[in-house]
Amino acid sequence: MKVMASEIEKGAKVEKDDVPVLVAYLVKNHGPLPDGPGKEIVLNICTQCHDLQRVRRQRSSAEGWAEILDTMLNEGAPLSAEDFPVVLRYLARNFRPEG
């Protein structure tokens, strides 16, 4: 999608009918993070090894996020024991499976 957006900036033609879909997609994937406790931690820590796209496009239950956070800890994420539950709650609330 990054490629697509930059292609559009360069003047690529986008069919009029595609625009709403495209905008919805961009907002969903590049939009700001929802507010709430944990947001700052996510912004500070979860951007150290990959961009936030990685986080935003993920949809998981609390159990799923706990597993992902464990994996991130194993990768070396500097997430303290104190911050872990805050981030977990934030992610589970804002990035849960749809429907």
Ligand code: HEC
């Ligand atoms: C020390 C580096 C590091 C930090 C910090 C980090 N990650 Fe990751 N993350 C990784 C690596 C490496 C992968 C790719 C793992 C793979 O593809 O197997 C990854 C992948 C992911 C994925 C995709 C998982 C999947 O199954 O596709 C998500 C979601 C994710 N990280 C969330 C987070 C969140 C949330 C944080 C902040 C708490 C975070 N990451 C911080 C290293 C890190």
